[in-house]
Amino acid sequence: MRIHTMKNAISKTLLLACVLLLVPMSFALTLQEAKNDGLVGEQRSGYIGLVMESAPAEVVALARDVNNQRRELYQQIARQNNLTLEQVAALAFEKAVEATPTGQFLQNASGSWVKK
Numbered sequence: 001m002r003i004h005t006m007k008n009a010i011s012k013t014l015l016l017a018c019v020l021l022l023v024p025m026s027f028a029l030t031l032q033e034a035k036n037d038g039l040v041g042e043q044r045s046g047y048i049g050l051v052m053e054s055a056p057a058e059v060v061a062l063a064r065d066v067n068n069q070r071r072e073l074y075q076q077i078a079r080q081n082n083l084t085l086e087q088v089a090a091l092a093f094e095k096a097v098e099a100t101p102t103g104q105f106l107q108n109a110s111g112s113w114v115k116k
């Protein structure tokens with residue numbers, strides 16, 4: 001009887017631990033969600049920018065991570081094609097403008113955020 005009770009308790013503890021580990025993942029904000037919510041947008045620099053300067057820490061971290069990944073990719077593309085990082089980033093912004101759905105934010109030539 002005791003072994004059954006212990007197994008039951010261990011099972012419940014493991015289940016609770018799994019649920020607690022999955023909760024942060026299920027609430028993690030994706031780039032598309034942040035764009036759809038108007039929290040971030042595509043900057044003319046080819047990187048993600050915060051539409052609202054008082055964005056939550058999760059959004060700031062997301063933008064930083066995405067921008068770091070983009071920078072690495074841009075550097076790789078620049079090296080492979082004998083371009084500057086700035087040239088690749090500018091081309092990336094042009095592609096981002098084309099790919100951005102209506103209702104998401106883009107940075108205009110004066111640096112202001114506008115909805116597409």
